[in-house]
Amino acid sequence: xxxxxxxxxxxxxxxxxxxxxxxxxxxxxxxxxxxxxxxxxxxxxxxxxxxxxxxxxxxxxxxxxxxxxxxxxxxxxxxxxxxxxxxxxxxxxxxxxxxxxxxxxxxxxxxxxxxxxxxxxxxxxxxxxxxxxxxxxxxxxxxxxxxxxxxxxxxxxxxxxxxxxxxxxxxxxxxxxxxxxxxxxxxxxxxxxxxxxxxxxxxxxxxxxxxxxxxxxxxxxxxxxxxxxxxxxxxxxxxxxxxxxxxxxxxxxxxxxxxxxxxxxxxxxxxxxxxxxxxxxxxxxxxxxxxxxxxxxxxxxxxxxxxxxxxxxxxxxxxxxxxxxxxxxx
Amino acid sequence: xxxxxxxxxxxxxxxxxxxxxxxxxxxxxxxxxxxxxxxxxxxxxxxxxxxxxxxxxxxxxxxxxxxxxxxxxxxxxxxxxxxxxxxxxxxxxxxxxxxxxxxxxxxxxxxxxxxxxxxxxxxxxxxxxxxxxxxxxxxxxxxxxxxxxxxxxxxxxxxxxxxxxxxxxxxxxxxxxxxxxxxxxxxxxxxxxxxxxxxxxxxxxxxxxxxxxxxxxxxxxxxxxxxxxxxxxxxxxxxxxxxxxxxxxxxxxxxxxxxxxxxxxxxxxxxxxxxxxxxxxxxxxxxxxxxxxxxxxxxxxxxxxxxxxxxxxxxxxxxxxxxxxxxxxx
DNA sequence: GACTTCCATGCAACCGGTTGCATGTCAAGT
DNA sequence: ACTTGACATGCAACCGGTTGCATGGAAGTC
Numbered sequence: 001x002x003x004x005x006x007x008x009x010x011x012x013x014x015x016x017x018x019x020x021x022x023x024x025x026x027x028x029x030x031x032x033x034x035x036x037x038x039x040x041x042x043x044x045x046x047x048x049x050x051x052x053x054x055x056x057x058x059x060x061x062x063x064x065x066x067x068x069x070x071x072x073x074x075x076x077x078x079x080x081x082x083x084x085x086x087x088x089x090x091x092x093x094x095x096x097x098x099x100x101x102x103x104x105x106x107x108x109x110x111x112x113x114x115x116x117x118x119x120x121x122x123x124x125x126x127x128x129x130x131x132x133x134x135x136x137x138x139x140x141x142x143x144x145x146x147x148x149x150x151x152x153x154x155x156x157x158x159x160x161x162x163x164x165x166x167x168x169x170x171x172x173x174x175x176x177x178x179x180x181x182x183x184x185x186x187x188x189x190x191x192x193x194x195x196x197x198x199x200x201x202x203x204x205x206x207x208x209x210x211x212x213x214x215x216x217x218x219x220x221x222x223x224x225x226x227x228x229x230x231x232x233x234x235x236x237x238x239x240x241x242x243x244x245x246x247x248x249x250x251x252x253x254x255x256x257x258x259x260x261x262x263x264x265x266x267x268x269x270x271x272x273x274x275x276x277x278x279x280x281x282x283x284x285x286x287x288x289x290x291x292x293x294x295x296x297x298x299x300x301x302x303x304x305x306x307x308x309x310x311x312x313x314x315x316x317x318x319x320x321x322x323x324x325x326x327x328x329x330x
Numbered sequence: 331x332x333x334x335x336x337x338x339x340x341x342x343x344x345x346x347x348x349x350x351x352x353x354x355x356x357x358x359x360x361x362x363x364x365x366x367x368x369x370x371x372x373x374x375x376x377x378x379x380x381x382x383x384x385x386x387x388x389x390x391x392x393x394x395x396x397x398x399x400x401x402x403x404x405x406x407x408x409x410x411x412x413x414x415x416x417x418x419x420x421x422x423x424x425x426x427x428x429x430x431x432x433x434x435x436x437x438x439x440x441x442x443x444x445x446x447x448x449x450x451x452x453x454x455x456x457x458x459x460x461x462x463x464x465x466x467x468x469x470x471x472x473x474x475x476x477x478x479x480x481x482x483x484x485x486x487x488x489x490x491x492x493x494x495x496x497x498x499x500x501x502x503x504x505x506x507x508x509x510x511x512x513x514x515x516x517x518x519x520x521x522x523x524x525x526x527x528x529x530x531x532x533x534x535x536x537x538x539x540x541x542x543x544x545x546x547x548x549x550x551x552x553x554x555x556x557x558x559x560x561x562x563x564x565x566x567x568x569x570x571x572x573x574x575x576x577x578x579x580x581x582x583x584x585x586x587x588x589x590x591x592x593x594x595x596x597x598x599x600x601x602x603x604x605x606x607x608x609x610x611x612x613x614x615x616x617x618x619x620x621x622x623x624x625x626x627x628x629x630x631x632x633x634x635x636x637x638x639x640x641x642x643x644x645x646x647x648x649x650x651x652x653x654x655x656x657x658x659x660x
Numbered sequence: 661g662a663c664t665t666c667c668a669t670g671c672a673a674c675c676g677g678t679t680g681c682a683t684g685t686c687a688a689g690t
Numbered sequence: 691a692c693t694t695g696a697c698a699t700g701c702a703a704c705c706g707g708t709t710g711c712a713t714g715g716a717a718g719t720c
Contacts, residue, residue, distance in 0.1 A: 009676060020700045025678055035698060055449030056389045057676035061705045065386065067450070075415055081406040088432050097446055100430035102418050116427055119385030120397070120450075221607045245607070252609035277551040277575065279582030339706060350670045355708060365668060387706035391675045 008051040017045035028053055059120075068300055069117040069124040070293075071101040071110060078245075078273035079289055083127060083148070086293035094301050107131050114139050123300045126150065127292075128191070144309070146300045148292050149191060156303065156312040158296045162192060162270060163199035165285030165318030169240050169268045170203035172283075172320055177329040178238040178266060180210045182231050184224060184250060186242030187217070193242055196270060200240060212236065216246045224249025228257060237329045238266035244274045244284055251278055251325070262327040272321055281323035288316045338381040347375035358383055398630055399447040399454040400623075401431040401440060408575075408603040409619055413457060413478070416623035424631050426452075437461050444469050453630045456480065457622075474639070476630045478622050479521075486633065486642040488626045492522060492600065493529035495615030495648030499570050499598045500533035502613075502650055507659040508568040508596060510540045512561050514554060514580060516572030517547070523572055526600060530570060542566065546576045554579020558587060567659045568596035574604045574614055581608055581655070592657035602651055611653035618646045 014021045019042060026033050027042040034042075045051075059065035070087050072080045088098045099121055103110040107130045117124060123144035129136060133152055139145060140155050147157040173181055183200050186193040197213065204211040214230045216223040224246035231239055231250065241247035247269030254261050261267050261280060269284035276282070295314055303309060344351045349372060356363050357372040364372075375381075389395035400417050402410045418428045429451055433440040437460045447454060453474035459466060463482055469475055470485050477487040503511055513530050516523040527543065534541040544560045546553040554576035561569055561580065571577035577599030584591050591597055591610060599614035606612070625644055633639060 007676090011676080021677080022679075022701080023699060025676095026699090029678075033698075038698080052445075052449065054390075054676050056386055056395065057705090058678075059386045059705095060384075060390050060676080060707085061678045063705075065450075076411045078408070081411060084430075085405055085432055085434075088430075097450075098430065100414075100418075100428065102415055115382075119382065120395075120427075221605075248607055252607075255609045275551075277578055277582075279585050337706090341706080351707080352671080352709075353669060355706095356669090359708075363668075368668080384706050387675090388708075389675095390677085390706080391708045393675075 007054065008049045009054070010051070013042065013046045013049055013051045016049060017042045065120055065122060066095060067097045067099055067121045068297065068304075069099040069101060069114075069121040070127065070297075071103060071113055071117070071124065071129070072127045073103050073105045073110075073130055075100075075102045079243075079271055079287060080127065083289040083293035086290040087125065087297045090294045090297040091301070096297075096301065098297075103130065105130060107135075111135060118143055122304050125293075125296045125300055127296070144300060144303045146296045146303070148296050151191075151313070154309075154311055156299050156310065156314075158292050158299065158314045158316065160192075160288050160292055160316045160318060162196050162285055162287075162318050165320055166196050166199040166240065166270070167203045168320035169283075169285055170200055170207060170209065172322065172326065173238045173240075173266060173268070174207040174209055176238075176266065176326060178209070178236075179329070180212075180234070180236045180238075182234050182236045182239040183211055183213045184216050184227050184231065184239055184241040184246055185213050186246065188215075196240075196242060210236075214239075216242060216249075221245050221249035221252070224251075225253040225256075228253030228259075232257070232259070238268070238326070240268045241270060243271045244269035244282060247282055247284070247325075248274060248278050251282070262325050264330075266326040266329070268320075268326060276323060278325075280325050283323045283326045284321050286318045286321055288318055291316055337384065338379045339384070340381070343372065343376045343379055343381045346379060347372045395450055395452060396425060397427045397429055397451045398627065398634075399429040399431060399444075399451040400457065400627075401433060401443055401447075401454065401459070402457045403433050403435045403440075403460055405430075405432045409601060409617060410457065413619040413623035416620040417455065417627045420624045420627040421631070426627075426631065428627075433460065435460060437465075441465060448473055452634050455623075455626045455630055457626075474630060474633045476626045476633070478626050481643070484639075484641055486629050486640065486644075488622050488629070488644045488646065490618050490622055490646050490648065492526055492615060492617070492648050495650055496526050496529040496570065496600070497533045498650035499613075499615055500530055500537065500539065502652065502656065503568045503570075503596060503598070504537045504539055506568075506596065506656060508539070508566075509659070510564070510566045510568075511542075512564055512566045512569040513541055513543045514546045514557055514561065514569055514571040514576055515543050516576065518545075526570075526572060540566075544569075546572060546579075551575050551579040551582070554581075555583040555586075558583030558589075562587070562589070568598070568656070570598045571600060573601045574599035574612060577612055577614070577655075578604060578608050581612070592655050594660075596656040596659070598650070598656060606653060608655075610655050613653045613656045614651050616648050616651050618648055621646055 010021050010024045013024045024042055027039050031039045068091055091098050099117055101113040110131055125146045127148040129150050145155055147155055149160055151159055183197055201211055212234045214227050216227045241250055247267055259265055269282045271287040272284040274282055340351050340354045344354045354372055357369050361369045398421055421428050429447055431443040440461055455476045457478040459480050475485055477485055479490055481489055513527055531541055542564045544557050546557045571580055577597055589595055599612045601617040602614040
């Protein structure tokens with residue numbers, strides 16, 4: 001049976017070391033204010049008693065808890081783990097802890113989480129928030145906020161510009177001789193989907209290529225797979241999918257229908273989350289989610305330090321990663 | 331420019347409502363102690379001022395912060411996100427928040443995180459901890475702890491038994507008439523790899539099946555792919571791979587060599603992290619990480635409520651999920 | 661009408677730190 | 691010898707809530 005030791009307080013250390021509580025506090029926070037001997041005496045006493053400063057009490061009196069929150073819509077979406085990881089790493093460098101929230105793509109849940117976090121974090125990063133602009137603005141009035149992939153004036157934000165990569169994708173297909181392509185779209189309410197579709201249309205019309213949009217609705221493997229018939233019906237020779245998962249579904253659908261990729265059809269994904277684990281290895285647009293996580297936290301910590309809100313708009317360009325699902329049009 | 335509103339305190343609400351601070355506190359925590367009219371008056375005042383109880387202050391006086399910590403070795407490993415998600419969901423049901431820590435597989439980092447979390451969470455879940463038994467015991471002395479996939483006497487733990495599922499996999503192959511199979515092994519220092527290999531050998535020898543082991547070293551897509559020649563060289567008709575990623579690599583390797591799955595060869599993965607996103611859909615051993623996350627948190631919350639540590643050892647059996655990569659031996 | 665009982669509310673201590681200001685000591689300056 | 695200043699330390703208020711106990715008034719009992 002394991003016994004739990006109750007907390008040692010600053011007063012006990014003070015008694016043991018024969019000093020005032022304030023001196024113990026200073027020994028830990030501003031040792032330069034005390035004589036070296038006093039500091040070592042206090043430290044020795046603290047060590048002996050197993051004293052650990054109480055984070056909560058400290059947070060109450062200083063107003064700084066050393067935590068920041070990070071809220072994502074779906075942790076199981078492979079786009080986010082690298083982002084979370086990078087955010088955590090960056091926070092760690094400044095001795096901050098990350099509070100993670102998962103909203104299950106549900107704005108209500110997101111609102112609730114923001115509220116619950118508000119009391120215990122100094123600032124918040126909202127990644128791909130599903131909240132309305134108004135709600136986000138309201139929250140930003142309560143505590144320092146940084147957005148990832150939401151573009152709202154006046155609130156610091158990190159944007160992954162998939163447009164640049166998508167443009168490269170279309171140019172790549174054009175160079176390979178494709179004249180008629182399909183965009184397998186994602187959720188219609190998604191900011192990224194809008195961004196990508198717009199970029200494709202712009203690039204295509206500039207290069208004199210015909211684009212048709214086939215909806216995949218749920219941005220998942222299955223909807224990609226189900227979209228295959230519609231894709232083939234357009235008579236296109238290449239497609240760009242909203243994301244890698246959709247592309248992988250399309251790949252499976254083609255395989256079932258004995259359509260060879262890239263032999264009969266060229267396919268490009270987005271987000272590059274599957275790395276090279278599909279067969280054939282998927283040509284895709286890089287996502288830079290790692291940088292996004294790192295930069296967002298770094299921005300937030302800056303805000304906390306300077307107590308100022310700058311209207312930062314940090315754009316990360318993406319690029320095409322060519323692998324084996326694209327080849328010259330027949 | 332967005333302005334930040336400073337916090338409204340309980341005293342301001344008390345003044346506005348013409349009551350004592352304690353009454354405001356009670357209005358929020360134990361409204362049954364107050365007359366209904368007083369409660370509504372206080373609530374109205376609170377609403378008008380935009381009062382939100384200060385979580386930190388409350389935690390300081392009650393000793394309960396309503397947070398639990400969850401530490402995982404690698405959030406980017408697809409095994410963990412579902413676990414995290416389930417843990418969060420379960421915590422949410424009891425109005426608890428989850429603190430997430432990522433250790434990058436590094437025991438030092440894990441120790442550091444535990445220490446940092448200790449002050450702000452009521453309890454901790456360690457998933458696949460990389461710490462030594464002694465360190466874990468030491469931490470368990472400081473705060474309520476639940477382990478996932480670590481088997482230490484006296485500390486509540488949730489164990490995923492992949493052996494049971496692997497046994498089913500071998501039985502499944504036997505029933506399909508396979509007499510000679512391959513185990514595509516994972517990292518030799520992995521607890522799971524050992525567990526799985528042992529289970530396969532035991533089941534196979536019981537069923538009079540020949541097993542050969544082909545190493546995939548890094549448990550990754552590429553090493554699975556590279557193992558294909560060796561697999562074919564054994565003359566086996568079926569294989570069980572250490573994990574799904576390896577299996578997917580093997581699948582790709584087969585595809586390159588024009589070996590049809592399941593037509594020419596049957597393949598089974600482990601962990602079921604890819605769901606049905608391969609083509610053909612991968613037969614795999616379930617991992618139950620979702621249940622593990624849920625159960626661990628639920629156990630922890632129980633401990634917090636009852637203030638007692640029971641020596642729970644919760645074993646989750648795994649099962650074979652049959653999809654389309656296995657069929658009768660030719 | 662006096663006495664008990666009960667309920668709603670207030671008072672004040674407490675949770676465990678931090679911090680502005682006061683105090684005391686000692687050495688240097690004149 | 692007296693002032694001055696620097697420095698180390700203590701005192702006490704404060705952060706924003708919670709909670710045991712005291713109090714006072716209304717209702718109930720004989």
